[in-house]
Amino acid sequence: GENVEQHPSTLSVQEGDSAVIKCTYSDSASNYFPWYKQELGKGPQLIIDIRSNVGEKKDQRIAVTLNKTAKHFSLHITETQPEDSAVYFCAALGFTGNQFYFGTGTSLTVIP
Amino acid sequence: EAGVVQSPRYKIIEKKQPVAFWCNPISGHNTLYWYRQNLGQGPELLIRYENEEAVDDSQLPKDRFSAERLKGVDSTLKIQPAELGDSAVYLCASSELRQTGELFFGEGSRLTVL
Numbered sequence: 001g002e003n004v005e006q007h008p009s010t011l012s013v014q015e016g017d018s019a020v021i022k023c024t025y026s027d028s029a030s031n032y033f034p035w036y037k038q039e040l041g042k043g044p045q046l047i048i049d050i051r052s053n054v055g056e057k058k059d060q061r062i063a064v065t066l067n068k069t070a071k072h073f074s075l076h077i078t079e080t081q082p083e084d085s086a087v088y089f090c091a092a093l094g095f096t097g098n099q100f101y102f103g104t105g106t107s108l109t110v111i112p
Numbered sequence: 113e114a115g116v117v118q119s120p121r122y123k124i125i126e127k128k129q130p131v132a133f134w135c136n137p138i139s140g141h142n143t144l145y146w147y148r149q150n151l152g153q154g155p156e157l158l159i160r161y162e163n164e165e166a167v168d169d170s171q172l173p174k175d176r177f178s179a180e181r182l183k184g185v186d187s188t189l190k191i192q193p194a195e196l197g198d199s200a201v202y203l204c205a206s207s208e209l210r211q212t213g214e215l216f217f218g219e220g221s222r223l224t225v226l
Contacts, residue, residue, distance in 0.1 A: 006154075034214065043116070043203055043217030044155065089154050099168060100145075100215065102154030 002027040004092050006103025013080050014111050021106045023090035024072040030101075032093035033073045035064060038105075039086045047088075048075070080110045114138070116218035118204050124224045130192035133221045137186070137206030144181060145215065146189050147203040155203055161187065191223075199225045 003026040013019050025033075031052040036044035050057045050064045050073065057064050061080075066073040077084055090103040117136040125131050137144050142163050147155035158177065160168040163184035172179065176195070181187040191198055201220040208214075 004154075036217075041219070043205075043219045044215075045217065046214055049214065091154075099157055099160070100155075102156070104154050105152070 001099075002030055002092050002094050002101040004090060004101045004103045006090050006106060008106060009104065010107045010109075012109045012111060015080060015082060017080055019075075019077045019080055019084070019108055019110075021075045021088055021090070021108075022072060023074070023092075023103050024070075025092040025101075026071065027092070027094055028068075028071065030092040030094050033064070033066060034091050034093075034100075035075050036089045036091065036102075037086045038089065044089055077108075080108075082110050082112050084108060085110045116204055116206055116216050118202075118218035118221050120221055121219065122222050122224075124226065125194055126226050127196055128193040130190065131194055131223060132188055132190045133202050133204075133223075135187045135189070135204030135218060137204070138208075138216055141206035141208050141216070142184065143207045144187050145205040145207075146179060146187070147205065149201040149203055149220070151200075158189070158202075194223070194225045196225050199223055 006023045034049035037047045038044040048062050048064050050066050061078045063076040087105045087107050089105050091100045119134050144161040146158040149155045157171050159172045159179050161181045164181050179189045201222045203220045204218045205215040
């Protein structure tokens with residue numbers, strides 16, 4: 001099956017700086033890569049996603065890039081704000097199994 | 113529109129006791145997932161339903177875990193008997209179309225087994 005690795009596990013940035021979280025996947029057939037934000041005591045919430053037919057997608061301060069050849073994708077948050085502090089998970093959806101495989105999460109702290 | 117609803121939010125039980133979690137997905141979502149999330153980890157799939165059919169239960173520990181989705185709407189996940197290692201957050205998620213892929217999660221049920 002698919003194996004998704006995520007780095008770093010923790011990340012602290014100053015307010016206004018950028019944050020980058022990276023994930024790699026193993027199954028070249030995976031074709032959908034969402035990113036979820038999980039705040040304390042809540043379920044994960046989709047913040048951005050990308051499909052394998054594009055290399056980059058942006059939504060205001062959030063962007064995701066995908067390198068299919070290297071099998072990795074990254075989340076970029078610019079102009080970070082304290083409310084961006086949360087745990088972020090990447091995931092990959094296998095083409096055949098319709099099963100989502102999640103990374104182990106990155107705890108982001110934005111220091112005011 | 114209401115999101116995915118789960119109950120109870122918190123449950124504390126002693127080992128060997130039974131426990132059940134309930135999930136009501138977003139209206140019209142035919143795919144329902146149960147995930148387990150251990151502390152500091154990402155969600156791991158337990159079972160996936162397409163309507164009332166369990167299409168992927170390979171990760172469900174069938175000796176003590178069971179699930180059902182009668183009428184293809186809400187679902188129940190049961191553990192009997194619970195073990196210490198079952199302490200985790202149990203997340204329910206639903207999606208509308210397999211091709212879309214977007215998952216909508218509930219807030220989870222946090223289980224503590226003493």
